[in-house]
Amino acid sequence: MTGSQLFVLLRRYSSILPRVWLAIALCAMTVSPPVQVAVFVRAESAVPVAEAPKDVGQLRDLQRQVAELIEKLKPCIVAVRIGNTQGSGVIVTEDGYALTAGHVVGEPHQSCELIFADGKRVKGETLGRYQDADAGLIKITEAGPWPHAEMGVSRELPEGAWVAALGHPLGYISGRPPVARLGRVLRNRDTFIRTDCPLVGGDSGGPLVDLTGKVVGIHSRIAGPTTMNYHVPVDVFRSNWDRLAKGEVWQDVIPGRDSEEVKRVVAGVISPEVRACVVMVRCNGRDTVLGTVVGPDGWILTKASELKPPITCKLSDDRELPAEIVGIHEEHDLAMLKVDARHLPAIPWAPSVDCQPGYWMISVGFRQDVPLALGIVGAPARRIPPQPGILGVTLEDTEGGPRITRVMEQSAAAAAGIEEGDIVLEVDGTPTPKTTDVIEAIRRHRPGDTVKLKLRRGEQTLEITVTLKPLDTPSQRRREMQNRSDVGLSRRADGFPRVIQHDGVVPPQFCGGPVVDIDGRVIGINIARAGRTETYIIPADTLLGLMYDLMSGKLRPASEATPESN
Incomplete structure (x- = not known):
């Protein structure tokens, strides 16, 4: 041809x-x-x-x-x-x-x-x-x-x-x-x-x-x-x-790693102890995400945003036990689960490992003889800023307070029934005398979060609950299209204080498990599949600094105090 x-x-x-x-x-x-x-x-x-x-x-x-x-x-x-x-x-x-x-x-x-x-x-x-x-x-x-x-x-x-x-x-x-x-x-x-x-x-x-x-x-x-x-x-x-x-x-004309062979080479790097620390977290009877055993008395760390009770954890010895959410750290998207078990193998963290770009990152799967994914560090540890929730209005300052001058079509504000001319008095109970106060109050929330607005409409005072939406512009849609992955993206893939980026292809349902380097040292856990080219790791030194708060119960979500059982 x-x-x-x-x-x-x-x-x-x-x-x-x-x-x-x-x-x-x-x-x-x-x-x-x-x-x-x-x-x-x-x-x-x-x-x-x-x-x-x-x-x-x-x-x-x-x-x-x-x-x-x-x-x-x-x-x-x-x-x-x-x-x-x-x-x-x-x-x-x-x-x-x-x-x-x-x-x-x-x-x-x-x-x-x-x-x-x-x-x-x-x-x-x-x-x-x-x-x-x-x-x-x-x-x-x-x-x-x-x-x-x-x-x-x-x-x-x-x-x-x-x-x-x-x-x-x-x-x-x-x-x-x-x-x-x-x-x-x-x-x-x-x-x-x-x-x-x-x-x-x-x-x-x-x-x-x-x-x-x-x-x-x-x-x-x-x-x-x-x-x-x-x-x-x-x-x-x-x-x-x-x-x-x-x-x-x-x-004129132009036409147009992850092999099992390579994975088998690195399989021996993952110790039996590390393999035994990986659990499958199941929600409503379905495999949802991986978890990592961090304490011998049934403490399991996983990705918070994927959880929906009732929750069970399937251990490496094939036991499946009910799990309770003990703590959630929203900023890092981490959840601490507790199961009724003793003498479990706990993950051996290596918090001082230097992960330079080009270094191997080996993702450990659940009861797998070969690694889940193999990749390299693509960029040094850094902060990933959060995607802000969007209300979808324009505002101007008036003597009576911030006045809504425009409500965007198909926006969160339009869906909630907000109208042009409404005065924003409060956001989540906090007074908002200036437009900048409204902007700052909304900016703290993510897409999907709900906020309560107190509005004045003529002689009426209204309270409206709004579910914020993500940014939706032609350039953002184009960016999302380009960044699609054949394995899908995590529900929450941004807003992390510090993560390491690697190019291992880890499907969202297999985040939460440990990652080791070429010497078998555990350098962190996969927290998000963020795009076609990137998966994020929360490094071990960051995780160790969060353990006490997550285990103490002070980060326990009120509605998730005990496992649901319907």
């Missing part, structure tokens, strides 16, 4: 082949393929690149290599902003040529902004775009020299090789460096490379690198499953360098 014939087939079946084009940008090239001294020196890989590791020692070597290349590549990777388009890119020459995806570049000779990992911003210009290959080029217009990575040879990349994907998923976030993900080459063709490094919108244009730190591809697009991530081979940039550097735009 020729390239043209394949293109016709792709167009014919495009309506039934869901493809989400990512968005990013950065390209690199000069008038001829650059000849330069690279940042990286080729080192012999400890892992045969086309084979799965055979033992934990090889995985440990792989971990070291990945952590080192992430640190070295960080200065070369940029976020790209071109108007409303956001993407990623990688600088590949000292004078500032950067590779990116063609759909990030858009049109040639546009002004753009490039943001480095340390927050530095520089100006650039878009150059050429090879549309069907989705290859694009950008040039920094400010004086260099610039940190840069070496371009590898993609045709020499064997299927099965370990590779790392770096970029800015869902766009640049201040204080977050380029996020790393690890996977293997599933397919390598002249026109595309397919990997299981999970990507999402915003990653487009970021680099795919081999274990020597050389750029072998540029992120292009994704399909539904997290194993279908496509990259432009770097050889496409090499062979079309002159045209891209001249700003040409042209078309």
Whole structure:
């Protein structure tokens, strides 16, 4: 089949082949393929690149290599902003040529902004775009020299090789460096490379690198499953360098880790003691979420927002016992359960473990011989801000108090019967003399929370209960569409004071279980599946600081004091 014939087939079946084009940008090239001294020196890989590791020692070597290349590549990777388009890119020459995806570049000779990992911003210009290959080029217009990575040879990349994907998923976030993900080459063709490094919108244009730190591809697009991530081979940039550097735009055609074998290698890292600490939490007779035994007398830690009594816990010895909610820590979305059991194995926390980007994270399942999921730390521990609940009104200050000037269609306010002209007197019993008081009172709540408003409508005083809704804008809907995961997302996936992000694909119903590193040390528990590229861990040192309050009973929810039994 020729390239043209394949293109016709792709167009014919495009309506039934869901493809989400990512968005990013950065390209690199000069008038001829650059000849330069690279940042990286080729080192012999400890892992045969086309084979799965055979033992934990090889995985440990792989971990070291990945952590080192992430640190070295960080200065070369940029976020790209071109108007409303956001993407990623990688600088590949000292004078500032950067590779990116063609759909990030858009049109040639546009002004753009490039943001480095340390927050530095520089100006650039878009150059050429090879549309069907989705290859694009950008040039920094400010004086260099610039940190840069070496371009590898993609045709020499064997299927099965370990590779790392770096970029800015869902766009640049201040204080977050380029996020790393690890996977293997599933397919390598002249026109595309397919990997299981999970990507999402915003990653487009970021680099795919081999274990020597050389750029072998540029992120292009994704399909539904997290194993279908496509990259432009770097050889496409090499062979079309002159045209891209001249700003040409042209078309022809483009087609388009978590294996059991690898999981079996790391299975021995998980000790029998840790396996025995994992329980299945069941609500209304259904498997709902995992839990972790944290005390020998029946103390079990799990994810709070998934719980709905009656609750039972199925232990590793197959006993299923009724569970009581003893405490809920809303901010961390943690719940402490208590079952009537003695002499249970308690999880051995390792609170001082350093979890750097690139380090292995192994998620432990319930009564499984192999790990639930395998991934790497993608970004350092950080706060995840909460998504605020939205009332859906505009306000103005008046002598009588904050007056509602507009009620948005299909908003929480509209559903509750709030009308234009209403004066907001109180929110949850607290007086609100200014519009800022109303805003601050609402901002403390999340989507789905209820708030009580006291309103004045003409001569009447009304009390109305409102259930807040999430933000609903075209850009937010687009972001959510791009961030969909084939395994689903957690009901609560934000508002955490401190979490570690990793790329292991952990379904929401398997959060709550422990996570260990390559040495088998328990570094925390999975708390949320947050997106296509990310799962969050609450680290052990944070968990240990919360144990007393959760066990003491002072965080016990009044309505959940004892298990329900209907």
